[in-house]
Amino acid sequence: MKHARRRHSRLRTRVAGTTGLLTLALGAGIAPATAAEKTAHAPMAAAAALDAAASADTEAAVEPPQAPGQLTLPAPTGRHRVGTVDLHLRDSSRMDPWVPGQQRELMVSLWYPATHTSQYPAALLPNSQQVLPGGVTLPTTAGHTGAPVARKDGKLPVLLYSPGGRGNRATGTALVQDLASRGYLVVTIDHTHDTGDVVFPGGRHEVSMLPPGTKSRDLIDVRAADSHFVINQLAEIARGHNPDVEHKPLPHGLTQAVSTKHIGMFGASLGGGSVAAAMHADSRIDAGVNLDGQLFGRSEHQRLDRPYMLFSSEHHNRNTDPSWARLWENLHGERLDLKLRGSGHNSFVDNQVLFPQAPAAFGITPEVMQQALGTIDPNRSIEVQRTYVAAFFDKHLRHQHSSLLDGPSRHYPEVDFIR
Numbered sequence: 001m002k003h004a005r006r007r008h009s010r011l012r013t014r015v016a017g018t019t020g021l022l023t024l025a026l027g028a029g030i031a032p033a034t035a036a037e038k039t040a041h042a043p044m045a046a047a048a049a050l051d052a053a054a055s056a057d058t059e060a061a062v063e064p065p066q067a068p069g070q071l072t073l074p075a076p077t078g079r080h081r082v083g084t085v086d087l088h089l090r091d092s093s094r095m096d097p098w099v100p101g102q103q104r105e106l107m108v109s110l111w112y113p114a115t116h117t118s119q120y121p122a123a124l125l126p127n128s129q130q131v132l133p134g135g136v137t138l139p140t141t142a143g144h145t146g147a148p149v150a151r152k153d154g155k156l157p158v159l160l161y162s163p164g165g166r167g168n169r170a171t172g173t174a175l176v177q178d179l180a181s182r183g184y185l186v187v188t189i190d191h192t193h194d195t196g197d198v199v200f201p202g203g204r205h206e207v208s209m210l211p212p213g214t215k216s217r218d219l220i221d222v223r224a225a226d227s228h229f230v231i232n233q234l235a236e237i238a239r240g241h242n243p244d245v246e247h248k249p250l251p252h253g254l255t256q257a258v259s260t261k262h263i264g265m266f267g268a269s270l271g272g273g274s275v276a277a278a279m280h281a282d283s284r285i286d287a288g289v290n291l292d293g294q295l296f297g298r299s300e301h302q303r304l305d306r307p308y309m310l311f312s313s314e315h316h317n318r319n320t321d322p323s324w325a326r327l328w329e330n331l332h333g334e335r336l337d338l339k340l341r342g343s344g345h346n347s348f349v350d351n352q353v354l355f356p357q358a359p360a361a362f363g364i365t366p367e368v369m370q371q372a373l374g375t376i377d378p379n380r381s382i383e384v385q386r387t388y389v390a391a392f393f394d395k396h397l398r399h400q401h402s403s404l405l406d407g408p409s410r411h412y413p414e415v416d417f418i419r
Helices: 002-017 019-025 173-181 216-238 275-281 322-329 351-357 366-373 378-398
Strands: 081-095 103-114 122-124 140-145 156-162 185-190 197-200 204-207 258-268 285-291 308-312 335-340 415-417
Touching (some): 081 173, 103 173, 140 173, 173 185, 216 275, 285 378, 351 378
Parallel strands (some): 081 140, 285 308
Antiparallel strands (some): 122 140, 197 204
16 A cells, blocks of 8 residues: 555656646646645645637538647537637736735636637737647637627627636637537636736736645635626626726627627636635626635635535545535535546546647656546547536526436446435
């Protein structure tokens, strides 16, 4: 047993040691979700990096040509084509908690059902580095920059996405763009200065500025405040205002499509662990999904009476994570605890499909990859997550009940319901 523990510790160190390259390439740490909280430092491996068809107007789906060495993401499965736009937001009422004397600034991406996409360029991942070692390039997304919003479905329910520790807003794109194709307005958030590198207009880079000893619970509190601010900015858009600092033109139809009456939030790793805190900070968030994220701070001890779903990797659950067990006892709305068999911690971010395509570009050995991703087929993992996350938000934001959430399904035997 002692030898097994030492081997696991060495492997975990090797996993954490890849974080530097991954932060540059994807902004995602790959440490396990069950590490104990110490600090959000060194380098986020122990705490926050526990963290690491046709559209409505019947346009033909045309895949862009893939250059040699270019990675790909699974295509969205919804009936809409996808548009996207990046916005630069500044909170004049709040100072940045990590940089004295500077107002809090965020970069966010909006992903939404779109029309006339062939007239708008395909978007790159909102990531500071597009080319990896060996000339391997990151994927082109299914989003089309600035395309008009498809309006046939009326007001769009909103989903917020918070990434893992040191992870940027690009790390969940496979799931995010799929939800947009199903008719959601998905807002992905870069939490400036706890993310490895955020690129602002004009080429300004803001890197991680966390002081030594920063606690994950403090990161979560800041992320909750960021989420509250972003919802306020969406409300400004709905009122006809443009909150972008540079007044970038908003996609046609966005003002009429935005509504803050139906909001959900999800996140992976530390981002998943931030969802409950954000729900406590803002009652407008109607439902939340935590993708394999440990909780820190007050939220695990507070009563929450809105729907909440836990979705865990193979070896992380409320039976092994005391923070999940405490939260579970305080959930008084609909609550679900699902486990994805064969999955690893990084099965809940895009790493699950990108690592296997070019392991050398990420510096990943087979042993580390299995520790990070488990044994489940990556494309199947994404299919399962897309299906269950959409079913949960469809039920609670659109009032479309699915029997999928009632219990185990023969169509998805990989999903265990933890009772």
